[in-house]
Amino acid sequence: MYIDLLTKLKNAQKAGKASIKLPYTTMDFAIAEVLAKRGFIASVAKKGRAPKRVMEVELKYEGAKGAISGMNFLSVPSRRLFTGYTNLRPVKQGFGIAVLSTPKGIVTNSEARKQKVGGQLLFEIW
16 A cells, blocks of 8 residues: 555655565556656666566665655545646745646645646655
8 A cells, every 4th residue: 555655655765775676556556657657766666577576766865864854645545636627726835845646646735736636635744
């Protein structure tokens, strides 16, 4: 689940790790690709074959600080939040992103507004 992915990313970054290996799932890989594209992690790659496939994530640092300074989980298993594209607003006055699960895949709030598609709000990260 993406909550576990993000928690492990933040903990590894606080510990000063260069990279981490995580179990591969399609959704987690899509989220990691969005984070890499927006500059919160350096890179992500699939390793191995089907039953033992893992993701290797290279963490990104800005000086001594990590690129991820905070996050907020919006949808949790007990409460799902859905929104239309017209209700999407900037996160931290444009310094962060919100990630959505839409019919067109995992996208950020700005991409969802451009594509005019709403969906389930997953988390905010800055």
